[in-house]
Amino acid sequence: MPDPTELRVALTTEQCWQPVPGGSGTYIVELTRELAGIDGLAVTGVAARHAVPPEDDWVPAGLVRHSRLPRRLLYDAWQHLPGPRAEVIAGGADVVHATTWAIPATRRPLVVTVHDLAFLHEPSHFTARGNRYFRRALAQTRQSARSIIVPSLSTADDCVAAGLPAAQITVIPHGSRPEPRTTREVADFRNRYSLDRDYVMWCGTIEPRKNLPALLAAFAAAADTLADVDLVLVGPVGWGDLPVVPNDLAPGRVRMLGHLSRADLHTAYAGAAVFCYPSLREGFGLPVLEAMQHGVPVVTSQGTACAEVAGDAGLLADPRDPQDIACALVAAIRGRDELAQRSRERARDFTWEASAASTAAVYRDAAPA
Known part of the structure; x- marks a missing residue:
């Protein structure tokens, strides 16, 4: 009873x-x-x-x-x-x-x-x-x-x-639940997906409000400055058109891994140099918090719930301005060590x-x- x-x-x-x-x-x-x-x-x-x-x-x-x-x-x-x-x-x-x-x-x-x-x-x-x-x-x-x-x-x-x-x-x-990864686990993941360079990561369901065209344009604008960094997109196709990779990006600079298991998703976070999430609108922005839990520097959208999550630990950009996102990506790569520590500290609040x-x-x- x-x-x-x-x-x-x-x-x-x-x-x-x-x-x-x-x-x-x-x-x-x-x-x-x-x-x-x-x-x-x-x-x-x-x-x-x-x-x-x-x-x-x-x-x-x-x-x-x-x-x-x-x-x-x-x-x-x-x-x-x-x-x-x-x-x-x-x-x-x-x-x-x-x-x-x-x-x-x-x-x-x-x-x-x-x-x-x-x-x-x-x-x-x-x-x-x-x-x-x-x-x-x-x-x-x-x-x-x-x-x-x-x-x-x-x-x-x-x-x-x-x-x-x-x-x-x-x-x-x-x-966000801590899911730490070892250096060996990250290396194994990189080998399985042939990720042999630093990468900016995005994850989510591919749909219009995720603003992937702006992210791709931003990465193309920063590509020469970030010559040794690739862009890795993780997540299943939801609906809408698939994002088109800009023609001026060299082959292989953008990798689309599709859906990953939860274990592999968190290993992908752990291996990222920067996480970029320029959504036009979110209710919270859970991927931002999950990336920060792994000590990954975050670039996300100003004026959104994602900015609430990132607080002072992330870099904010206008999601409708690819050049602004590009500048934030470069700044995040250059300030990686300090931003990583700020991410970890912020994530403890959730x-x-x-x-x-x-x-x-x-x-x-x-x-x-």
Whole structure:
């Protein structure tokens, strides 16, 4: 029997089965891992029907209960029908947590994590179906959420501008789990991928808002100065056109490694000379924090949530100005040692343990008295 003193939480985990779980998937995996260790809390994952578990890197901690509906039907039902309710799928809950824009039907207090509102600012960067879905989910959040979690002040400001009540919003930054790598592990990784020179690294899902054309143009502008440095792009194709490598870059200066396992991704971070993440808009910018955790100097976008994460430790550039990004890349390479130390110190301010503790506090505030 359930412990009557425990707070029962139904938490959506369906993102972990997506082809590209991305930062939201990392959020769910890390959050459930830390929540599992908090006394007085019983968390059950809620997902669509699946014949197999998610890939190893994306398995959420704890029990997950599944709807009888596949994802598409479940998501459509949640947007248009009063069920199936999350607490029913979970076998009981006192609070329901929507960890993405998949807002479940529920009669329990609802907590929603809003990672970003990029679809309002740059609708052309999303599919037509995605825009419709996100806008309906935003309306559901306005109507039904008791508490809203956001990962950054930038996203909090966006939420208020979009009509979400400021009093319901709590800023809870993401964390990063240290995954140190040895010199030998980095060397082995470099050998497997034939990375025999220093490299500037980018990672993420390849999609328009990641601003890869500007990064490529910036690297081309800095290529003569950074003659012994290559550009390495890591991540799966999402949607939109693949980035075109500028013609004036010599063959081999840009390497596209595609999707990497979590282990290889962190080894790639550890081996990078600089990490560059010039996104036009992010809700947090988890890759910036992960790179800093490895002591890698960071160049990222001014005026964004990524700048909040980087703080005084990173170099900021105008993401719409390739020449500005190029100057920051050169400065980061030249100031590598000092910036590396600043990255490590900054990364210590962000832990998943702290994120989970703050999230649990939101659950308790939202729960019935």
